[in-house]
Structures are given as structure tokens and as C-alpha cells.
Amino acid sequence: MSKLFAIKQDFTLMAILLIPIAVAVNFVGGSLALALKLPLYLDSIGTFIVAMLAGPWVGGVTGFLSLLGVSITDPTSLPWAVLAALVGVVVGTLARGKMFLTWGRIISSIGIIVLVSVALVVIMRFLFFGGFTTSGSSLVAAAMMTAGMPFWFAQVLSSIVSEIPDKTITVLIAVFVIRSISTRTLLKFGTGSIFAEYRTARKAKKKAAATPVAAGTTN
């Protein structure tokens, strides 16, 4: 019960208003990637940003709603709403665990996100569609099997190949956006304030480091 209450607390008015924007960013990002003929999906940038600002539950809802929206024009996408929600939860949890603050941690976070996505893609594709769909990475897997690779190996490898560049770029854009948001705005968001506090702390540290030097030169 107390846990449920905590989830409800994540959905502040600011967080609520962020969700529609994030879903729209996912749509626009996805269609922009298509328009620019990029070999990436880039349709979860909004989910990642929301998860980083407002935490795992708001991130999960954003991912879920995005795929629900896609399903209106392409019902075959519906099962992936579960995947998008879970990835949102993972990104939000990582953000809450301060895993997007330094480059070292960002790289480990990308690794974790890719691992989770690949596992989920492979498992869900098998559960819902028997292992094969008309998606690019699925057809790559089929080609690899024709070349003699075993089923699971082909499934995992083909997913990794498509997930690594997509999730890396998505995380980088999300981090870039978060870093461009003013401290005052970041403080309005539950998880976003982690980034704001880190920024303030670093500034204070720099100042503290700079002062003795300045004092030294005047002496």
C-alpha cells in the first residue's frame, strides 16, 4: 500500500503534462528517422527523457501509451507496448540510481538498457509471434539461420546489432536534452532534481577548487 502511494506521488502535475509531450516526441522522432532514412528507430527519445525526469513509473506509462498510439495505425505493434513500458521503467530506475550523471555510468547504463531490450525483444517475439516477424532484425535473424546459425544465437545477435546503435543514440540525445534544461526547471521534477543537484554540487566544487588558487595568486 505504501509502495502504491509512492507510485502515485511520482505522477505530479508537471509529470502528467510531460507525458503527452514525450509521446509526441516519440512519434515525431520515429517519423523523422524514417523521413531522413536513418537505419535507426529513434522512437523512444521521449520515453527516455520522461523516465530521466520523472522516474520509472511515469516513464513506463509513457512507453506504453506511445505504442498504444502506434497500434491504432498498426495493430501488429500492440504487444511491443509491454516492451516499451518495461524499458521506460528500467531507464527511470537507472536515472533514480544516479546512473546518467557521469560518462562512465552512462556507458554502463547503455549496456544495461541494451541487454534488457535484447532479452525482452527475443522473448516477446518468441512468445507472441513464434520467433519471426516482418521486422528488419527478425529477417536478419532468419538470414543468419539460413547461413547455419542456431535459432537463439541468431535471434540474440540480430537484436543486439539493431539495439546497440539505436539505444546508444537515444540515451545520448536524452542526456543532451537533460543537460540543456535549466536547473530551475529540472528541480520541478522528482528524478530530474538528481541532475540539478549534481550540477549544483559540481559547480560548488569547481568554485571551491578555484578559490584557493585565486587566493594564492593574490598573495
Next chain:
Amino acid sequence: MSASAVSPARTSRGSYSDPRESPATEVLRTGNGVRDLNPATQLSLAGGLALTAVLFGPLCMVIVVTICLVLSALAGRARPFLTLFTRTILILGIAIVALQTFFVPGTTELFSWWLFTATAEGLAAGIQIASRVLGVGASVILLIQILNLDRLVLDMEQRGMSPRATYVITATVNIIPQMRKQMGVIMDAQKSRGVETDSNLWVRTQAFVPTIGPLILNSIMGVEEKALTLESRGFSATGTRTSLRYVEDRPRDKRLRVLIVCALVAIIGVRIVLWIL
């Protein structure tokens, strides 16, 4: 959507006042029997059909798809149903059958073609999976055809759902065309700066961030003002809310829902019996 006399209404459990109190409340109605079912009825109908298709094999799938098509036709939406069905679900279904036939290893070889060998085991598995996909897909497409978003949201409010939850759904649907429009403007600016969609991959990748970045940042900046505006307009007010519109939940809706639940219990029972036998 037409205004009409207020018919017998149900007192909402949640924070919404009873629309019967006022003749100024308008009933949200389309004039079509299927589309005017209560959204909860429509959801349980589609859910029941989808579950039936998952539990049983290809024959049942054919029945489910037929029911979905008939209901869509009754809703006056046969053509959009068929268009969406053939363009998405049917293609995926055919691909699944083909891929499973050629890639699932088996002992019974049907025929060989180039590098591929078709197996009977693969074909059987493909038909099983594809029929599930087709059945669930048809139910989802039926729902897309008959469920009206305004009515769904209103019904959720009448059932006591938080205004914040319904806000998210409606605002999401409304904001997407706005963002598309804004992106169009930014894209045109990019093009005028020479970033053509047919230039090399690196240039196109570089065009992505400056196009979407400002759009996201501007939107996030606006969130603060929007939150304050909504506060000013009583969005966080506790207490009873009122609505100018109203979605009916007629006795026949309730009877239909009871019927769907009974049918589902029977279907699940049959399934269990068949598994045991």
C-alpha cells in the same frame, strides 16, 4: 455527435455529479447501435473475442475474424476494418506461416526451394501462431473501428477515474498533430539550410538532433506555464466535478456484459475440458 434528451442515467461512483440533475447535459451519441454501446461493453466484447482466439485454434480464429467483420459492418466500418486488417495483420500472418514453414526444423519435408526447406511441423506451428495473431488482431481492429475516444474518456471519468489519468489520454491524442506541424516547420528550415534527405548518412544523422532538440526543449519549457495555468483553472480542485456531456450505460449494455462474461466462462471451461481429455 448529437444533443438529445437526457435518458435515465447512472449516478457515478467517483467525483462526477449526476448528469440527470441538469437538462443542459448532452448525451454523446453517434446514432449507430454498435458504436453507441458503452465503451466498457465494447472493450469487454473485443477482449472476449481476442481471448477466444488465443485459446482455440485456426477454426475458431475464422469465426472470431468473421464476427469482428460483421460487427464492423454493422457499425458502418467494414471498409476501414478490411483495409487495416489486410495491410497489417494479414501480411504479418502470412509472413509468420511462411517463415515458420521454412525455418522450424522438422522431420517431415514438404518441399525444397533454393536454400530453404519447408517442413510440415513448421507449417503446423505457423498456422497455430498466425491464427492467434489474426484473431487478436481482428479484435483489436474491431475496437479501433467502434470505440470513440471522447466517449471512452468520458466514461472513465463517470466511473470515477482521476481527471489526471483522463487528461493524459486526451492531451496525448491532441498534441501529436501539433508537434507534427512544428516539426514540419523545423524540417523546412533544415532543408533551406541544405540538409537534404538524400545527402549522405552522416549529414542526415547530424540533421536529426538540431531538428528535434529545440522542439523537445521548447515543449518542456512550456510545461511549467501549462501546469500553472491548469492550477489557475481549478484542475487540482478537489470535490465534485461536472460535465457538459454524458455517456450512457444502458441496461442492455449491462446485460451484454454479463452475457460476455458468461460466454467466456463457458469457453474457458470447454478449453480446460479439452486439455484434460
Next chain:
Amino acid sequence: MDSVTLTDVTYTYPGSEGPVLRDINLSIRAGEFCSIIGPNGAGKTTLCAAIRGFVPKFYKGDFEGTVRIKGEDIADASIGEIARDVGFVFQNPFTQMSGITASVYDELAFGLRNLGVPPAQIRERVEGMLELAGITAFRDRDPFQLSGGQQQRVALAAMLIMEQDVIVIDEPTSQLDPQSTDDVFALIEAAQKQGRTIVLVEHKMGHVARYSDRVVLMGEGRIQAIGTPADVFTDPAAASHGITLPESIELAQRLAGHGVTVPGSPLTVPALIGALSGGSHHVAD
């Protein structure tokens, strides 16, 4: 009776170096049209936010002093509760559309529905407000499809319909063309005539001079000058804070430089012409 009273208000945003508001003492009478002017960064918007309770409730930070609305200290009231007494309109009309309504009519009804006003009464008040704001012509249009000026009038109308006693309006016309600006000001004036207290931040000094009962000049977080438009615009502080004077006052001052004294401080160009042609002026030798 005082509608808005600020006593010794000093405020610092979280994470910022110094206070944005310093020792603000200000009383605004009920039904008064009070404009706040000043250069960028003077603290005008923050002052508005303090009246509305957003500072410190929404923005957090260090807040000292008290803000009273109709004599009541708002420190213990929630933002939602204050909303019933104080309305707020922003600069950007786009962010002020609720985002969940399909027509201007529904947009105006939204706030009343949240407060649980009975449907029949909502319809009556919406019709009245459409009329007052002169937006009856686009009652069924999608709010997002309107022009900026039309949207701003809808935003203002959607706020006015809540019937708060105090309306705080922050640079409503900075993104609008002259015609839309006049329309918005006409609506603000209509609201004042209904007896509401208006607190307005505005850069268009001609309009400020014409409509305001009182003008507050802000600079570096402090009140630099306060009084009638004529007092403030002729105060040397106005010039030293980079205020562009209303055309009529600017002209009167230039004429004085050429030896023509204009009696009084005419706040509009017609008033200036009237003062000059009234024969009460004299040309110095």
C-alpha cells in the same frame, strides 16, 4: 479596501545567487488597474508569481514577508485554493490552452467544470464570456487552430470566467500585433469594469499610460517609483531604468526642450493635442 497587500517581501529562487525581490511593500486597492513596468530581470514576473502564490509554493526557494489577498495571508492556502481568488494569464497563449478541448466553447467551460459548477450555469456563463470577449464567432473552432491574438483572448476569457477578484496578467501582448493588442486591452478593461482588480506586467507604455490607475516601476528587485501614470512617467527614475516613455509624454518632454510647455502630463496623443490646442499653453520667447 485593499485587494492585494505585500509586506516586506524578499525572495530568492533556489540555486540563484541573490534575491530577485527585495523588501517589496505594495498595496493594490480593490478594482484598481495596476501596471508593473521595468527593464528585463527587474523582478516583475516574480512579483506576479508572489501575488499568485507560485512563489514560493511552486518555485520553492527562500521567501520572507507576507502576501495577503483580501486581507487573508496566503501562506497556508494551496495553489488550488488561491486559484479561486486570483487568476493568472501568461505571455505565451499556446501553453495556456488546456490541450484537452476540441472547441473554444469547451475551453471556457473547462475551469467551471473543475469547480463543479452545474451544467446549466456553465452554459450561461460561457455564453456571456464569449460575448464579452468578442469571440462568439469562433466558439466551435479548435483552440489550437486560432491565431496568437485570438488564442490570447481565449486564454484571458477562460481565466476571467472563473470570476476571481484579482487577475494577474504577465505580458499578454508581447507576441501580438497592434490590433490584437487593442482587443486584449479592451477585454482587460471590460474585466476591470466588472469590478476586478487588475495587476498587469506590460512593455507597451502607450497602453500602460492609457489604461492604468497606478504604475509600479521595478528595478533590481525593488520598487523604484510608484504612482499615477503621469507621476511615474515623468519621474527621472523611469528614464534611468530604460523605460520607453509613452509617445505623448515623450513628445511633451521634447516640446519642453523646444520651449513649449504642455500643461499636465497628457497620457495619450489625443490628450496631448487637446492640451496644446486648448489654448492654455504658451510659447516662451
